[in-house]
Every structure is written in C-alpha cells, then in structure tokens.
Amino acid sequence: MKKSFIAIAAALVALAPLASQAHDGVDHAASAPAAKAADGHAHSHGDSDAIGVAGKAAKVTRTVNVDMTDNMRFTPSSLDVKQGETVRFVVKNSGGVKHEFVLGTQAELKEHYELMKKFPEMEHSDPNQVTVAPGKTGEVIWQFTKAGKVDFACLQPGHYDAGMKGAVTVAAAKGSTKPTAAKSDGHADHKH
Structure with a gap:
C-alpha cells in the first residue's frame, strides 16, 4: 500500500509541469509563436503584408547595395522607392x-529584437x-506594395539599440487611392 501511494505521488509530481502548460481549455504551448531558433526555441513574425511581399527575381526593377559595419550603421540608411517597385x-x-x-x-522590429535578445x-x-x-554578402x-514607411534594422543583440x-x-503610385502602409505608431495614413 505504501509503495502504491509513493508511485501515485511520483506520477502526479511528474505530470505537474504538463498541467501548468494547459488550463482553462487553452494549450499555451500550442498558441506560442512559431519560428525555430537554433536552440529549438520558436517565434513568428508579424503580418509582412503591411510592408509588402516577397519579390520575384524576374520582377526586380533595381538593385540597391547596402553595407553593414561594426559601427552599427547601414549605408545607405534611407532609400526612396515607388509603390509596386521590386528591389533587390x-x-x-x-x-x-x-x-x-x-x-x-x-x-515588428522592436518585438523581434526583444526575442533576439533572449535567443541570440x-x-x-x-x-x-x-x-x-x-x-x-546576402x-x-x-x-513594396503599399505607400508609406518601411523600417529596416539589424536585430542582433545590442545592434538595434546602438542605432x-x-x-x-x-x-504612392500615380492614381493610387488605396490606404497606405501602417505608420510606426500603428495608424494608417489614408488618401482623401
């Protein structure tokens, strides 16, 4: 009888961590973000449609060379493009x-940066x-499907904070009346 009690107690202790992952019918592990880090951790990215879509090599309208240096700067650090343009x-x-x-x-960049600090x-x-x-080189x-501002950054720990x-x-493309991309404050600009 004493051995059975000890076995049941041991089983409950072993199952306790699993019970803490799911409660109120919600499996928090399943709803966690979902891209894989090198150490097995996962995360996902926001809706990239706000900034455009992956371009096709055959549709590239121009190539921009970007240099990254250890003084924590991009050259160039700003760029002007037209709505609809595909840039390499x-x-x-x-x-x-x-x-x-x-x-x-x-x-999105700030959120991703916080994850990078945890999982470098x-x-x-x-x-x-x-x-x-x-x-x-990569x-x-x-x-760039929407008018507005698209940010870019290096999200290696310390680099974003260093500027x-x-x-x-x-x-905006001529004749475009579509809402523009979300501003960095989360609000969209609209043409009237």
Missing part, C-alpha cells in the same frame, strides 16, 4: 561580427530578412 537588396557585411538586414514595421542564436528563413556573416528581394536601423520611404 545586396547586403554586404563589412564588419567583423554577424549582422542582419530585416524589413518590417517599427513595432535564432536562425531566420523569412523572405524579408537576411543574416550575414562577417565578410559575406540578398533580399522585396516588392543600426534605417527606413525605406515608399511613394
């Missing part, structure tokens, strides 16, 4: 540490970003 970003890391080029809204070895495979080793092909960020200004 050729991103070179001239520094001695890993850098990233990530397109997003300011809110996170790997990415999203079309709006590239991680580049020292001395290497590329992002992006179509490694920039912006793409997307000019």
Whole structure:
C-alpha cells in the first residue's frame, strides 16, 4: 500500500509541469509563436503584408547595395522607392561580427529584437530578412506594395539599440487611392 501511494505521488509530481502548460481549455504551448531558433526555441513574425511581399527575381526593377559595419550603421540608411517597385537588396557585411538586414514595421522590429535578445542564436528563413556573416554578402528581394514607411534594422543583440536601423520611404503610385502602409505608431495614413 505504501509503495502504491509513493508511485501515485511520483506520477502526479511528474505530470505537474504538463498541467501548468494547459488550463482553462487553452494549450499555451500550442498558441506560442512559431519560428525555430537554433536552440529549438520558436517565434513568428508579424503580418509582412503591411510592408509588402516577397519579390520575384524576374520582377526586380533595381538593385540597391547596402553595407553593414561594426559601427552599427547601414549605408545607405534611407532609400526612396515607388509603390509596386521590386528591389533587390545586396547586403554586404563589412564588419567583423554577424549582422542582419530585416524589413518590417517599427513595432515588428522592436518585438523581434526583444526575442533576439533572449535567443541570440535564432536562425531566420523569412523572405524579408537576411543574416550575414562577417565578410559575406546576402540578398533580399522585396516588392513594396503599399505607400508609406518601411523600417529596416539589424536585430542582433545590442545592434538595434546602438542605432543600426534605417527606413525605406515608399511613394504612392500615380492614381493610387488605396490606404497606405501602417505608420510606426500603428495608424494608417489614408488618401482623401
């Protein structure tokens, strides 16, 4: 009898962590973000439609060379494009540490940066970003479908806080009456 009680108590102790993951009918582990970090942790990115869509190489209208350096700057740090334009970003890391080029809204970039601080070895495979080793070059092909501002940044821990960020200004296409991309404060500009 004593052995049975000990076995049941041990089983309950073993199951306690599982019970804490799901309660009120909600499995919090299942609703957690979902992209995989190198250490097995997961996260996801916001709705990239707010900033455009992955571009097709055959539709590239121009190529922009972007240099990333260890002084935590992009060159150029700002760019003007037209709504509908597809840009190939050729991103070179001239520094001695890993850098990233990530397109997003300011809110998405800040949220992603907080995750990167927790999981610095996170790997990415999203079309709006590239991680580049020292001395290497990567590329992002992006179509800017909405007028407004699209931010970009390096989200390696410490880099964003050091000012490694920039912006793409997307000019509305002639005759466009569609709402523009979300501003960094989360509100959209509308043409009247």
